[in-house]
Amino acid sequence: MSFSNDRKDPRAEEFFSFEITARYGDLARAGVIHAPHGSIETPTFTVVGTHAAVKCLTPNDLRAVGVQVMLSNGYHLLRRAVMIDAAGGLAEFNGWRAPTMTDSGGFQIMSLGSGLGKIVSMSEEDGAISSNVFSSSSARSEQSEPDDIPMLDKSSGGPVVRSASSALRANEYDSEKNCSNAPGRARNLTEVDDEGVTFRDPYHGRIVKFTPELSIATQHKIGADVMMAFDELTSFGDDYDYNVESLERTRIWAERSLREHVRQANLRRGKPYQALFGVLQGGRWQDLREKAAHDLAAMRIRGAEFDGFGLGGAFEKERLGETIKWMTRILPENKPRHLLGLSKPDDIFVGVENGCDTFDCVAPTREARHGRIYTLDGDINLRRSEFASDERPLDPECDCPACCPIRHCEEPRATRQSSGLLRGARNDNNYFSRATLRAMLKSSEPDEKARALSLLSRHNVRFIIRLTEQIRASIIDGTFDELKSFWLKRYYGTIKS
């Protein structure tokens, strides 16, 4: 009967719920998300495995460092969705067998298309937006002149054409050289209209049209516990008027996402329940952020509503907490909130303080692979020559497999002795020293380097996960403020810039 096919999935409350365990201040809370593939203690960090696997890490690696949730990307898995569905969903497909999330693919509008960074720091001197991406370094801001803000062609009525700017040269894709670098042709052309997003897929060179319906149908096939509504992410080059237009489009896309979600859930009744989060945009404007929260919190399609919310878009670093609060004080308390794409410790503290429950980001793993290693006394660049003879662990207070291998049944000595490079290294410690890991990371031996990438990734992920565990505990025992001030002072107080 068509009537029943349009009804809200009755399993919603049974298979997905959020239980608040403790509160702190106006907005912070610790809780448990009960999802089909398991429970998630919050706050927590969601590790990112875009293509269904976290680079350099196995599911066991993730479990060993306390990861509870993995996030993959609906766009990147588009062509494998049927296969993943046949395998029983993402958690079965990749062997993770624990809670998963998928992003809608909306983010790819920006990262594959116009490609501008999403976090912007305000210039302290003149208050102007310097457009440097989460960096106060002068070198970076000097090359970010106003000309570098993506061009916007909003000739009335037609689709918005967003092309890469000169600041994005690094993002040019080699195989595109034949066509996209030709004079007079825009590269990485991305078109956004009310129907969806059309852009050239840099992997295959194909023109792809992505819509809310395609995103949700794909995410259903992928089968993550939590899906994200299809949204448009604006950047700092976009003015207020464009954000008004974009937010309305995101609102309509949210409705279409929810409608398609209801349809898919009914079509796929034998499958595990999947939650859908609405994604809030609105840039840096309070009225838009509040409108987004009101709209999505009230949204109902055939009795279905969002199971939680994703807070996304471009944020001003200095006003992150304020911006989040505009939304979280409006959103319903009993639904989880995911802060999309942020994981720096200060961002996590600010996010939790203002009511966010989960976080995801590529930074811990990407930066680990690039040698930026998190320690309680600030980050270090492990590739620096000063660590070539540093026999200390990465972080003496860390309990990760690199810093504390015994706990994880790892055997540091085997690897230490496996290479001529490392033959002279001390091997009487029960941890991987900075010197050893640096040599492994810089090794020309592929296996040895891969081992370093894995260990360093696990270290950084463990660092962030442990931070969220401590934050959760501090909310429960009422010491959040003390933890925050102590922790941030130690971490950033000695950070080398």
Add this chain to the structure above:
RNA sequence: GCUGGAGUUGAGCAAUUGGUUGGCUCGCCAGACUGUAAAUCUGGUCCCUUACGGGCGUAUAGGUUCGAGUCCUAUCUCCAGCA
């Protein structure tokens, strides 16, 4: 010992018939990275200088030439072949 070939930067290679020669890759030294086109990218890497600038340089010593990494002579070193 003879014959032939070759000597450029930390390494391996470039540099039109002699024509502004410090280039490329790797290594090294730094930097960046926030819902992953990223085990990637950017910059530097002869000497002096904070910088602006300046100086020198193609095994060594001479020579030819307006001009030499390139041509000539000698020496040294290495490689290959022959004895």
